[in-house]
Amino acid sequence: MKFGALAAVQMVSFSLNPGEILGMIGPNGAGKTTLLNCVIGIHKPTSGKIFLNQIDITGMKPHKICRMGLAKTSQIMEPFMAMTVFENVLVGALHGGRMRMRPATEQTEKVIELVGLKQYAYKLSGSIPVPARRRLELARALASGANILLLDENMAGLNPHEIDEALEILKKIRNSGKSLIVIEHIMRVVMGISDRIIVLNYGSKIAEGFPEEVVNDETVIKAYLGGKLSSLKVA
Ligand SMILES: Nc1ncnc2c1ncn2[C@@H]1O[C@H](COP(=O)(O)OP(=O)(O)OP(=O)(O)O)[C@@H](O)[C@H]1O
Ligand SMILES: [Mg+2]
Incomplete structure (x- = not known):
């Protein structure tokens, strides 16, 4: 997805499996929101394809995509x-x-x-x-x-108790059979509910894997300030 000369998202490929919670992390400006806005039709990607089940939904209008279950x-x-x-x-x-x-x-x-x-x-x-x-x-x-929900920092600004409550709600939603992509900066949330995590940095996917693999990945650690995952919040 290009905005003028800026490639906000480039060469990113990923999939969401049925019933899964996929965490999406990355520093500010990494392209997370832009990527999901492409998926739901707010942005028409400059190139690339998006499939919902086997149906090509690239460039469809958001209300149509919503009626298809996203x-x-x-x-x-x-x-x-x-x-x-x-x-x-x-x-x-x-x-x-x-x-x-x-x-x-x-x-x-x-x-x-x-x-x-x-x-x-x-x-x-x-x-x-x-x-x-x-x-x-x-x-x-x-x-x-x-049946697929994409949550863009839905827990931002919540205190630890409110985060616990929000996590319980998400678990209920997942148990009702829905699949989710969850963008979050809060470490405890990402680690606690994601089946898999993908990491974006400067518009590219730099890592993908189980939560414990991803947080120990050197490229991921380097991508965050000070090499200490310090822009991931601990709450
Ligand atoms: N509509 C737009 N027009 C021009 N540039 C944009 C637009 N939307 C996003 N960008 C740029 O694209 C890049 C990715 O932004 P995006 O909002 O997707 O990042 P993000 O990973 O969601 O960041 P954050 O964690 O701060 O929410 C940034 O450089 C941003 O300034
Ligand atoms: Mg964002």
């Missing part, structure tokens, strides 16, 4: 501020599966329960605290019925 949460939270939490999630449910109102409402209730947002359901989404907004991002993606 949804992403945004690193920059962007709910419809003037709508309640419930309404925001309902938009996800109505959009993704082209459901009728009754089943979409039921789906919304279920998802709000799952992510623990019940107490905020009828509050305006612009008025709720950051941790709840992160859950709302997740809820909107879930409500679409997508």
Whole structure:
């Protein structure tokens, strides 16, 4: 994916297996968000191909890709501020599966329960605290019925207790049969839930493997400041 002369992502090849949690790490500006935005159709890649099952989805519009079962949460939270939490999630449910109102409402209730947002359901989404907004991002993606979720730093800004709760929610989601790609800077999260990890640096994939392999990989250690994985946060 090029932006003018800048190759934000280049020569990256990877796959996500059914039921898997794939962690994606890399220093700031490594190309993680750009890569997943290519996958869900926000960017049309300059070259390369993206397949969902055997179907070539390269360059398709995001709403079409979402209806095919792929949804992403945004690193920059962007709910419809003037709508309640419930309404925001309902938009996800109505959009993704082209459901009728009754089943979409039921789906919304279920998802709000799952992510623990019940107490905020009828509050305006612009008025709720950051941790709840992160859950709302997740809820909107879930409500679409997508079976593949791409989470872009969905735990950023959470305290350790909130991270524990978020991890429990992710485990529940994975146990319901969904596959996930999780971009995170928080070491404990990446190590704790990823089946495999891929590492990006300057737009290229520099490592891939099981969590313990990846954190001990010299190229990965060098890619992080001071050679100490110091830009991976410990929480
Ligand atoms: N729309 C855009 N136009 C121009 N350049 C962009 C655009 N989006 C991203 N970039 C550039 O592409 C590179 C990769 O950015 P990206 O946001 O994908 O990194 P990231 O790995 O998600 O970083 P972070 O961990 O900070 O979220 C950066 O150099 C960034 O400035
Ligand atoms: Mg990013």
